[in-house]
Amino acid sequence: MVRLKLDQDTLGLSSILERVARVRVKDCFKDDTNEVVYFVVETGELGKAIGKGGANIKQLQQELGKRIRMVEYHPDVVDFIKGFIHPSEVAEVVQEGNVVVLKDENRKTKSLLIGRDGKNLRLLNRAVKRFFNVDEVKII
Numbered sequence: 001m002v003r004l005k006l007d008q009d010t011l012g013l014s015s016i017l018e019r020v021a022r023v024r025v026k027d028c029f030k031d032d033t034n035e036v037v038y039f040v041v042e043t044g045e046l047g048k049a050i051g052k053g054g055a056n057i058k059q060l061q062q063e064l065g066k067r068i069r070m071v072e073y074h075p076d077v078v079d080f081i082k083g084f085i086h087p088s089e090v091a092e093v094v095q096e097g098n099v100v101v102l103k104d105e106n107r108k109t110k111s112l113l114i115g116r117d118g119k120n121l122r123l124l125n126r127a128v129k130r131f132f133n134v135d136e137v138k139i140i
Contacts, residue, residue, distance in 0.1 A: 013037055016063065021056045023049045026073045027130060031123055036067045038127065046072035077132045084127055088112055090139075098135040100128065113139050 014025040017039055027040040037060075041049045049070050050057055057068045074080040077100060078093045090104040090113070104110055114121045125137050 021049045038069045040071050040073050043073055100137045102139045110139055
């Protein structure tokens with residue numbers, strides 16, 4: 001598990017969501033292109049963070065000029081990964097020691113999870129390593 005390091009920018013983004021949705025933000029980070037901001041909220045607060053009809057997300061996207069993605073924190077790494085990759089679904093998520101393996105036969109699902117040049121898989125690995133003692137997330 002990596003010790004979380006938050007800079008002024010991510011602290012500011014977290015405080016905006018906390019002000020708008022009145023939820024506790026556990027973590028906040030951006031993707032490699034700085035186009036999408038990911039918020040990890042406490043367990044059970046995802047619905048409140050999204051808002052009725054997605055109102056909170058729409059308001060944040062308008063204020064920040066970036067796409068917003070909300071993820072609910074789960075203390076179990078398998079449940080956290082299932083929430084992170086939602087709406088995609090895989091046949092099986094298995095933790096084998098310090099490696100988590102996502103198994104699926106569908107090539108389209110695999111390609112969506114990996115992303116162009118492995119971008120989505122790197123982002124998933126980064127998010128999982130921030131909270132759990134996991135060396136790698138693999139897709140087979």
